[in-house]
Amino acid sequence: MPDTRPPTIDPPAAARWQLRAPPRSPWLHEEVGRRMQERLQWIRLQPRVWADWEPVRGGLQAQRLVAAQYPQAESLVAEPDPIRREVAAREFAKPWWKTWGGGRVRVVDGLADGQAQMLWANMALHPSADPQALIWQWHRALAVDGFLMFSCLGPDSLNELRQVYARHGWPPPAPEFTDMHDWGDMLVHAGFAEPVMDMERLTLTWSDADALLAELRELGANLHPGRFPGLRGKRWRQELRDALTHELAGPDGRLALTFEIIYGHALKPQPRMRLGAESSLSLEDMRSLLRKGGG
DSSP, rough: OOOOOOOOOOOOOOHHHHHHSSSSOOHHHHHHHHHHGGGGGOOOOOSSSEEEEEEEOOOOOHHHHHHSSSSSSSSEEOOOOHHHHHHHHHHHOOOOOOSSSSSEEESSSSSOOTEEEEEEESOOOOOOHHHHHHHEEEEEEOOOEEEEEEEEOOOOHHHHHHHHHHTTTOOOOOOOOOHHHHHHHHHHHHHHHEEEEEEEEEEEEEHHHHHHHHHHHHHOOOTTTTSSSOOOOOOHHHOOOOOHHSSSSTTTTTEEEEEEEEEEEOOOOOOOOOSSSSSOOOOOHHHHHHTTTTT
C-alpha cells in the first residue's frame, strides 16, 4: 500500500500541537460528537466496555451522551497526554450519589488489545501525522466483532479561508484534509471490515474577524509544512483582519466558513491467518483464532 501519511502535515508541528492544544473541548467538536452519537441508534451491538479516545479534546459532553446510551457499560477514557489525563480524572470524579446516566468511567493512559467492544474517536484523525498507525492502534484495542465510530474534518473544510490566502499570495492556512474514500481504504488496510462513510457540511458564522480567529486557534494549529516560516507582525495581522472582514462577510455582515465533517463506522471481523515469510497477530486475535478453530 502506498504511503498513507498526509502529505501536507508537518510531523514536528503535529507533535507540538498535541502537547500544546488547550485541554478543553471546542464547541465544534462537541456539536460533531452530538451528531455522531445520534448515529448510534442504527447500531445493534450493545458494548459491555467502550472506549472514548481523547475526549478532553474530542468532547466531554459527547462522552456523557454516549455513556447515557449505554448505561450498563463500562467507559474507558483514554488520554495518553498526562495533562489532559488529569483534566479527565477531575471531570469524571463524582460522588457516588451522582450519576450522568452512564456506567462506570475509568480514565486510562492507553488501551490493551481487545479491551473494548466499541471505540469512539471524535475529531482525532485529521490532525494526526500518521493516521494509519492510529487506526491500527484502534483496531488492536477492539475485541473481535467490535466496532469503531469516528469523525474528522474533510477536504472541503475552510475552502473560503484558503481562497482568501491564495488571493493575497499567502501560504496555505491549513493542511489538506483526507478524503473519506481514502479513510475507507485505510480502515480496510488496517483490518477493519464493512466501512461506512458519510459526510455533511456545517457553516459557522462570527460577528467579526477576531472572534473567527479565536475559534480557529481553539480548533487547531496550521500544520502545513509550507505555512509561514516565522512570526508575522502587527501590520500583517491587520491585513488579515481586513481581508477576512471584507471577503468572508455574507449579506448579514457575519463572517462564514464551511467545515466538511466526515463520519466513519467499521467493524473488526474475525481475523484470518495470512501466510507469508513473516506473520504477526495481536494476542487477542490469536486467542480468537484458537477459540474458533483458525477461521
